[in-house]
Amino acid sequence: MTNPTAAELIARSNRLGADPRNTNYAGGNTSAKGVETDPVTGEPVELLWVKGSGGDLGTLTEQGLAVLRLDRLRAMVDTYPGVEREDEMVAAFDYALHGKGGAAPSIDTAMHGLVDAAHVDHLHPDSGIAIATAADGPELTERIFGDQVVWVPWRRPGFQLGLDIAEIKAANPQAVGCILGGHGITAWGDTSDEAERNSLWIIDTAAAYLAEHGASEPFGAVVPGYESLPPAERRAKAAALAPTIRGLASVDKPQVGHFTDSDVVLEFLSREKLAPLAALGTSCPDHFLRTKVRPLVLDLPADASIEASVARLKELHAEYRADYAAYYERYATPAAVPEPVEGSPASTSSASESGSSASTSSASEGGSPAMRGADPAIVLVPGVGMFSFGKDKQTARVAGEFYVNAINVMRGAESVSTYAPISDEEKFRIEYWALEEAKLARMPRPKSHATRVALVTGAASGIGKAIATRLAAEGACVVIADLDLEKAQAAAAELGSSDVAIGVAANVTDAAQVQAAIDEAVLAFGGLDLIVNNAGLSLSKPLLETTEADWDLQHDVMAKGSFLVSKAAARVLIDQGMGGDIVYISSKNSVFAGPNNIAYSATKADQAHQVRLLAVELGEYGVRVNGVNPDGVVRGSGIFASGWGANRAATYGVPEEKLGEFYAQRTILKREVLPEHVANAVYVLTGPELSHTTGLHVPVDAGVAAAFLR
Structure with a gap:
């Protein structure tokens, strides 16, 4: 059960963090002090609940709080080795944790624990930082707030800053908070409501002063020619x-935009x-x-x-x-290398002779991260x-x-x-900062498709949706392109927020619509890395019943559509200079001659050869082009649901609901092929394991000997 003090703190934090005028995302921290019974001794113990490292106030939960014993935290004042070694105190916080301790304590824990107030807020409001970064910040602070808010000169967050603010609070009993030079604000109160009121008063008072006394054109005049375009x-x-x-922006490391x-x-x-x-x-x-x-x-x-x-x-x-x-x-500081002990190997041979350099020696200590x-x-x-x-x-x-x-x-x-x-x-x-470097080192290893932006056509259902789902699960940002915008957006929403996936409308037979979809993708995520030509349809008819319109429709959607998408996407891939992948979802029918599907099979053969042609042409830009040849993907398939399934079932003389089983029994492995199996192939083709593979067609058909590639 959540302690009432902690529950009150979480509610206050969520209110403060919900308003961007108060603090930025994941910025600032809040705390509360209270008493619980120590389950070991049965005695009351004073505790500090404080937002843990990396959390966000607006979405803070109990799991995001660090919980520390105040007696042990305050005792650190006596063992504090001084500002030159204050970073060591962060590791010492672990020895003050209560029970399992909750989240990892942040660098600002000392500020909250040492300030003599039951509730403390440290926030990053724009109005407060404006005063904190003004050249005459101390004078402005006094002019705006009188003696109720005290100026604190810039100091890097840490144990010493906590001591400084504690001292200022003790010396100014009338004060409700302070402006931290170059940084933000801190406020306090005897109750949670009072701390929140004081925080908001500082923020609102600063904003009101800027609005009333600020110059109307603080950035100067408009420069002719630099006005915003329509x-x-x-x-x-x-x-x-x-x-x-x-x-x-991605020369050193791929980035999402x-x-x-x-x-x-x-x-x-x-x-x-x-x-x-x-x-x-x-x-x-x-x-x-x-x-x-x-x-x-x-x-x-x-x-x-x-x-x-x-x-x-x-x-x-x-x-x-x-x-x-x-x-x-x-500003980087070199690693310190201890003087060699006389008579040791290091004292009688140079670094080059011993095959190592001082900068990489295991004996080197400290220094700035690379x-x-x-x-x-x-x-x-x-x-x-x-x-x-x-x-x-x-x-x-x-x-x-x-x-x-x-x-x-x-x-x-x-x-x-x-x-x-x-x-x-x-x-x-x-x-x-070494502490910042340590935080980065604790981050989980990125997934295989992290930083990659994928656009999948025909992705609101069936194979395309399965591909989009798999790529998103592997860390990619996904653009779901489909003829039906509403369905595309619904499919994207299933994958997560717009930070994960978006849905766009795209009739792949229309070059303008294709370009518009590509533009939406690059504006949403910065660019493109991975394109899957999946949009398709099929009309199962024998030659004499296939009309010119049937032929044109299937070729427009799959052959022409893939060409238009690949052409528009290739411009992005080339301009980025980051390589990339284009994958065609072709078909077993691209190499297998089956009955009653001349238009479909011919256009799939067209797609299959586009793979080979583009692999040759785009290779110099580091773009890999590969294909997947599925067969018999009945469940979840938009093509089969639109009438193709009924026609194929009639062709083979089986009930439509048994078509998947029929296809499975005619394969070597006797297994039904599902959309997820095609998605697996796309994942492997576009992952790091096949980095040197291009121009390949991967069968995903459970084994059809007549469709073996030769």
């Missing part, structure tokens, strides 16, 4: 640039202070850990051509990587919008949200003062 033109240009931008063209972003991109403010970077640690130290900004007007924009983006990307490498080299990557996480294109990137769609989206927070912060600070974020050196100390 919506349709804006999104068309964004879709055209997205593959190139994603490729640039997100596009934002909100009014907040477009206004910032149109103003004269864009370049100097963007160069200063973000300030709140939660922000720049996801947005990187600063964005890449295209320095061309909104009407610049696609070709000119692409060329300039590539130049700016090279400069960005060089600047980031210089930033890393400027540079994680020099590509931008945020790319700003005037007149168009913002592209943000991350290891998955949610991370990419949140990075964009955080940069919007940063824009709001810069607007607020510039409206009443001058924006003055923490220094690059301090940013580096957090970005390459």
